[in-house]
Amino acid sequence: MPGPLSNLKVLDFSTLLPGPYATMLLADMGADVLRVEAPGRLDLTRVMPPLEDGVSTSHTFLNRGKRSLGLDLKQEGSADLVKQLVTEYDVVIEQFRPGVMDRLGIGYETLKAINPNLIYCAITGYGQTGPYKDRAGHDINYLSLAGVSSHCGRRETGPPPMGIQVADVAGGSHHAVMGILAAVIHRQQTGEGQFIDISMTDAAFALNTMAGAAALAGGQEQKPESSMLNGGTFYDYYQTSDGRWLSVGSLEPQFSDRLCDALGIPDMKSFALSQNPEHQQAIREALKSNIAQKTLAQWQDVFANVDACVEPVLTITEAAEHPQLKARGMVIDVAKGAGGTQKQIGHPIKFSATPCESRYIGRTLGADNGDF
Incomplete structure (x- = not known):
């Protein structure tokens, strides 16, 4: 059976981690994802070590199952190609700072005029509004401003630099996928597309959950090693x-x-x-x-x-190698373009009728230019 999103077409302008991880999840679930990437502005995940066969394992994982279109959006004619493509696509996802896509001539209002049913998702550090909307940031900054770092770690050593990108993935990626799928359901019911504004700082702030409820409604600010779950007990x-x-x-x-x-x-x-x-x-x-x-x-x-x-x-x-994760199929072999396979982390959602499929590792930049 095809994946549950096999009728969804996604045009992906994102780079690095949050957007690509989100569209990788969509691709695993069957969506047709076309990644648009500038040939002259290399995505750093393509060159991050370690490399296998000269290609970063980060890139081959984050961009598995996607086609690749090498396109310089600043070059004449690029905006026209995007406008042509968007007539056939359901979702656009981008990760530029606010206003960049407008300056390139392919912002939401422009694309919406071409395809009124379009779902357009913008992932940024701080969102499309507010005094920080144009400010640069990284995962560690979003967690800090969202209050998350303030109650993690130890009193003596302070907040820890996390081994995973919490705001990027649990914040940006997962909330983007959730927002897109909710918008797809809304469109099915009403025929109406919409703009989705994902702020990684907003999403990180929402991850405070019980500590946030205690601080805002209960007046009890959680500090490191002060509560049941953050080092204040034998847990x-x-x-x-x-x-x-x-x-x-x-x-x-x-x-x-x-x-x-x-x-x-x-x-x-x-x-x-x-x-x-x-x-x-x-x-x-x-x-x-x-x-x-x-x-x-x-x-x-x-x-x-x-x-x-x-x-x-x-x-x-x-x-x-743990028997539980092996039993759950969380390590998979994904096909390489030139033959062979690469071990990767599997998709965490298990569907009974429409199982996910990781079709192939991330492709070389512009591998599918001949199709357009």
Whole structure:
């Protein structure tokens, strides 16, 4: 069966991470995605190490399943080609600063006049309005302005530089896909297209969820290591004797009781449930000293059949080999253009009737120019 979005055609003007990740998800779900990229302005993800066969693995992952059109939007005739293309496309997604597409002659109002049903999604750092709309930024800046960084990390060392791009992906990419699909449903019901304004800062601010509710409605500002889930309790990471880490999330009584029994500290069961900071500090110290006495592998053996919300901190390579992720098909082999395959992260959404398909890795720039 074709993917659930097999009737959707997407014209993608985005670069780097947020937009390309969003359109990769759409392509996996069956959408026909044509990526438009300037030949003279290289997308940095094409050259980011490591490389396989001379091509960045970041590029081949982020742009899998998409066709590639090399087109300098500043050159005469380029805007005319885009206007011609947009008559056949459902969605335009772009990631320029506000006003850039207008100056190129292919902004929303211009394209909407050609295709009134068009869904146009613009992903920016700060949105199309407000005093910061023209300001440059990156993931770390969006998380900072959105308040997320203020309650992450440790009191002594401050907020951590994250290993993943939270505002870019959980903010920009996922909210863009959600907005586009909602607009598609609206168009099916009304025949009306629309403009979607995605701010990665807005989306990051929304990710504050419970901490945001506590601060805005409850008047309680969350600080690092101050709440149940950000290091204020024994819910935390603990180092093993071989320098690895164990995650302990045993909050509920049935889980904390099993945790204490497995560690040989049954007298700490009441402390695990206590709101008293001294009790929490005591059980944290007990966990720290006990977990430091065994290797990660030994602790994995201990908790293999103990349902206590205790799991090892794995590397990405180790996670890829974990039986749960393997059973879920989260590592796949994606076809290369010249034959062979490349291992990539699979699509996380599982459809029963219209499964996702990752057809081929990201193509060379302009590989499909002959079709246009």
